[in-house]
Amino acid sequence: MTLLARTGARYARILGVGRALPSRVVDNAEMCTYIDSSDEWIRQRTGIVERRWIADGESVETLARDASLEAIANSGVAPADIDAVIVSTVSYFHQTPGLAPKLAFQLGAIGAAAYDISAACAGFCYAIAQAEALIRSGAATHVLVVGAETLSRLTDLSDRSTAFLFADGAGAVVIGPSDVNGISPVVWGSDGEAGPTIHQATDWEGAVRDQTWPYIWMDGRQVFRWASGFVADAALDILEKSGLTPDDLDTFIPHQANNRITDAMLRHLKLPEHVKVARSIVNYGNNSAASIPIAMSEMLASGEAKSGDTALIIGFGAGLVYAGQVVTLP
Numbered sequence: 001m002t003l004l005a006r007t008g009a010r011y012a013r014i015l016g017v018g019r020a021l022p023s024r025v026v027d028n029a030e031m032c033t034y035i036d037s038s039d040e041w042i043r044q045r046t047g048i049v050e051r052r053w054i055a056d057g058e059s060v061e062t063l064a065r066d067a068s069l070e071a072i073a074n075s076g077v078a079p080a081d082i083d084a085v086i087v088s089t090v091s092y093f094h095q096t097p098g099l100a101p102k103l104a105f106q107l108g109a110i111g112a113a114a115y116d117i118s119a120a121c122a123g124f125c126y127a128i129a130q131a132e133a134l135i136r137s138g139a140a141t142h143v144l145v146v147g148a149e150t151l152s153r154l155t156d157l158s159d160r161s162t163a164f165l166f167a168d169g170a171g172a173v174v175i176g177p178s179d180v181n182g183i184s185p186v187v188w189g190s191d192g193e194a195g196p197t198i199h200q201a202t203d204w205e206g207a208v209r210d211q212t213w214p215y216i217w218m219d220g221r222q223v224f225r226w227a228s229g230f231v232a233d234a235a236l237d238i239l240e241k242s243g244l245t246p247d248d249l250d251t252f253i254p255h256q257a258n259n260r261i262t263d264a265m266l267r268h269l270k271l272p273e274h275v276k277v278a279r280s281i282v283n284y285g286n287n288s289a290a291s292i293p294i295a296m297s298e299m300l301a302s303g304e305a306k307s308g309d310t311a312l313i314i315g316f317g318a319g320l321v322y323a324g325q326v327v328t329l330p
């Protein structure tokens with residue numbers, strides 16, 4: 001007996017992108033009411049001028065929904081034709097069921113395969129790799145990929161080594177079949193041995209038992225070293241696996257972890273002057289899995305990037321995990 005197999009589209013590409021930011025603006029002056037710091041220090045060490053936190057009536061669910069609605073509208077794909085939904089988040093506090101099935105239902109992607117993934121700040125690029133593979137295998141035709149976070153809920157506002165960094169937001173893309181390739185082979189991996197570098201101080205059981213909140217803890221210097229060395233090398237590997245050189249790029253959209261990490265990567269990659277570089281961290285802080293699609297959406301909306309541009313995207317964070325691709329912008 002031979003089992004039937006199927007294959008899907010030859011190639012995949014991003015068809016539309018959207019973003020949603022919470023309404024509450026938290027500037028560095030307000031941040032300095034929580035921690036002993038200064039606007040100058042935060043700007044100089046991270047580039048952040050202000051970040052967004054959810055206000056009443058907003059949640060990781062509403063952000064994911066609003067970003068998805070914009071991505072779907074921009075893609076031209078009918079919600080009913082989306083047959084898989086992947087949500088990357090570490091800040092949806094229902095362990096089960098996941099956010100993706102609920103979101104699929106709300107959006108009208110009725111019956112779509114739907115699941116959440118947890119790959120922190122690399123989650124968007126992990127999910128892009130999955131979507132591309134699902135489409136090319138024939139397991140799905142149109143995939144909605146969402147990065148949605150409310151890291152303000154996991155941030156210890158008395159911790160002066162993390163409080164100024166983390167933020168809330170959501171970004172989404174619709175990915176579908178294409179005649180020409182719009183998503184390069186993924187370069188990805190993990191280093192679980194270095195897991196303690198960024199981790200939650202306790203799990204939910206410990207939180208209940210000890211009455212402590214599972215805030216994110218980080219060894220900033222170690223993250224910085226890893227990101228500007230190992231992850232920057234991974235970015236070079238992505239280019240090689242795509243058959244491109246830095247000259248072929250129009251846009252560089254790294255995870256918005258820290259402007260100084262982006263600067264270090266730029267030095268490593270030796271990107272030419274014409275390449276536009278995402279800097280949305282300045283106004284939105286580090287919103288983990290949401291940062292790359294938010295930056296992509298902003299650059300297209302402002303005209304800094306345009307449809308058809310060739311963009312290098314790369315995410316990295318808690319795990320440690322990293323992933324990236326070269327994509328054609330929608």
Ligand SMILES: CC(C)(COP(=O)(O)OP(=O)(O)OC[C@H]1O[C@@H](n2cnc3c(N)ncnc32)[C@H](O)[C@@H]1OP(=O)(O)O)[C@@H](O)C(=O)NCCC(=O)NCCS
Pocket residue numbers: 035036037038041042045046121160161164218219220221223224257258260261286316317318
């Ligand atoms: C977090 C980060 C900005 C801290 O910068 P840093 O230069 O490593 O800071 P350090 O912890 O070494 O401290 C340097 C000095 O600043 C001080 N400092 C630390 N936090 C401060 C704050 N919030 N405000 C003002 N001063 C601060 C320290 O006390 C220290 O002072 P000293 O030199 O007098 O002892 C930096 O490590 C970083 O960007 N890491 C990457 C983190 C990241 O991007 N994570 C996300 C990954 S997804």
